[in-house]
Amino acid sequence: MPDDDRERTYREMTAQVPESPLPWFSLGRYYLEEGRFADAADALGRCVELQPDYAAALLSLGDAQAGAGRPAEARSAFERCQRAALSQNHPSLADEAAQRVRDLRKAAPQGGG
Numbered sequence: 426m427p428d429d430d431r432e433r434t435y436r437e438m439t440a441q442v443p444e445s446p447l448p449w450f451s452l453g454r455y456y457l458e459e460g461r462f463a464d465a466a467d468a469l470g471r472c473v474e475l476q477p478d479y480a481a482a483l484l485s486l487g488d489a490q491a492g493a494g495r496p497a498e499a500r501s502a503f504e505r506c507q508r509a510a511l512s513q514n515h516p517s518l519a520d521e522a523a524q525r526v527r528d529l530r531k532a533a534p535q536g537g538g
Contacts, residue, residue, distance in 0.1 A: 431455055439468075446476040450485070457485055462492030473502075480509040480518055487525055496529050503529070 435455055438448035453468035469486035473479055487502035503525045510519035 439471075444475060446472045446479055446482065449475065450479070450482050453482070453489065454485055457489050457492070460492070462489050462494075465489035466493050466495070466498075473505075477505075478509040478512070480506050480513060480515060480522075483509060484518065484522055484525070487522070491525075491529065496533065500526055500529050 432452075432455060435448060435452035439452055442448055449468050449472035453465045453472060456462075456465035456468055466486060466489040469482055469489055472482045473486055476482070483502050483506035487499040487506060489499075490496075490502055491499035503522045506522040507519045507526075510516070510522060
């Protein structure tokens with residue numbers, strides 16, 4: 426499916442079932458793949474508003490926020506992902522989120538956040 430068709434399909438899905446987290450996750454992942462980090466953060470943020478313990482969405486939200494230059498928000502999303510993943514017995518996803526937090530720390534400027 427061409428990218429513009431994918432975006433249109435995902436946007437239609439969010440309009441048809443706006444209270445379901447899945448279409449928002451799909452739209453956010455699409456934006457993330459396209460490097461549209463702010464758009465991805467908006468869509469994924471809506472997804473986790475609807476389902477706060479959606480661990481995969483929290484991981485993707487952190488990736489989007491990091492890509493958008495918002496490391497503090499990304500760190501918060503990764504930490505929330507880690508807690509959600511552990512509570513859902515997904516230790517590998519929790520480990521992935523913890524690694525993202527470590528990566529953010531390494532990327533932080535010396536003497537900065």
